[in-house]
């Protein structure tokens with residue numbers, strides 16, 4: 001099942017968007033990613049959604065996938081059972097999720113400028129429960145962005161192509177900062 005989500009998500013963690021490719025190439029998937037319940041299965045609050053496909057997705061295990069012995073810090077493992085239906089921006093249901101966040105050239109992520117009050121609260125909640133400002137994640141985004149701006153222009157254009165089977169890590173950031 002993990003493989004199904006992997007291709008559906010074009011190879012990216014549903015939350016932080018790091019590429020899980022290495023994990024699948026090497027059959028590390030269980031160490032590096034997990035099937036994530038958007039509405040948590042813990043405490044049996046949403047029993048009807050435990051096996052609902054629309055509630056399931058693939059999250060990284062909260063560390064840099066290129067280094068599988070790191071400890072978990074962000075994404076699904078940081079979120080765990082923290083779920084507030086009113087504040088959660090569901091990446092499965094929402095097509096315009098990218099409008100909620102703004103990336104900086106230093107690898108940081110913030111609620112976007114033009115959000116209304118309610119949207120801003122949601123963006124803040126997501127950043128908090130997924131720990132999207134985790135220093136390690138910020139560093140991964142920065143490193144990724146720095147690698148890209150040193151690439152040839154024609155290669156950058158290829159990276160921005162959405163019509164591919166697997167997207168590069170931090171695709172929303174790349175798109176926002178380079179388009």
Ligand SMILES: [Zn+2]
Nearest residue numbers: 013016060075
């Ligand atoms: Zn992640």
